[in-house]
Amino acid sequence: MKFDLNNILVGVLAGAATAILCLGMASGSGLSVLLYLLSAVPIMTAGLGWGLGASVIGVAVAALSVILIANQQTALFVVLTTALPAALSAHWLTLSRPADEIGGKQGSLAWFPLSDVMLRLCIIIGGAFIVIGIMVNYSQELMQPVLDELVARLQENNPEFSFTPEARTQFDGAMLGLMPFFQPFLWVLVLIANLYIALRVTFASGQLKRPREDFPQGMRMPKIALIPFGIAILGTMMSGNIGLAATALAGALSGGFMLSGFAFFHDYSRAKPWRGLAMALVYISTAITMLPPFLMFFLGLFSVARNIPTSSPSNPPKNSNT
Secondary structure, three states, X not given: OOOOHHHHHHHHHXXXXXXXHHHHXXXXXXXXXXXXXXXXHHHHHHHHHHOHHHHHHHHHHHHHHHHHHOOHHHHHHHHHHHHHHHHHHHHHHOOEEEHHHHOOOOOOEEEOOHHHHHHHHHHHHHHHHHHHHHHHOOOHHHHHHHHHHXXXXXXXXXXXXXXXXXXXXXXXXXXXXXHHHHHHHHHHHHHHHHHHHHHHHHHHHOOOOOOOOOHHHHOOOOHHHHHHHHHHHHHOOOOHXXXXXXXXXXXXXXXXXXXXXHHHHHHHOOOOOOHHHHHHHHHHHHHHOOHHHHHHHHHHHOOOOOOOXXXXXXXXXXXXXX
């Protein structure tokens, strides 16, 4: 990790950009939400193109900026869910080692697998939401205003819609159990999309040393991911905080497996005459119903893989456990 003037400048700009994109959510506009969903891209790009030093500075600047403008709790949320995962994922993707150390071609470099980065991101995001849940004391009392607003929106769209007291109790209980699952699930999808964009931006700028990623082939969950996923699923059967923590981890890992299924589908359908029609059907039906993502999740469970990209060495390799 090095800190020169160029890295420091890039890191400061990346951290400030991430802070602005995150804090813009306070306006509540549709554009601010879209920009917030891209908030990890600046730090990821800094790390991929300029190294760990730039991304570390980016994390520090983002945290300090949010503390000064908002508060410490918001800053911790930004660091845990956005800045830190962005910096770590970018760092891992810059690691390489001589390919002959793992049975590859002599004189080539083996790069850290995208599949391993996906697994680590899922665990980090699951852990981040567990910590956040503990911080805010996640409970029905905390979420009741959100649940009330959701019911109000449902009734606004359909004035004839109403709950009986028993049905409302069941609805609140179901939503309270689903939220810890879907928040990390969705955020894993967002961060992987950010990583895709950052890789493309860094490659286009000429700063990316890693070979261009074939996402449909590389974006798989490794086989070892089945172990923490199985443990998390068993944990969801427990009550209390342990069950909620397991649900958050299961949600994050489920997001990774679903993306793996979509990637497998993209890779398998290459050069097939039915590809265009199949893609249209899958994504149109995804927008209407949850059936395709559900099927892709199971496809992802059975398409685990660990692809290690290689390239001719243009820079001295960095040690990593590939």
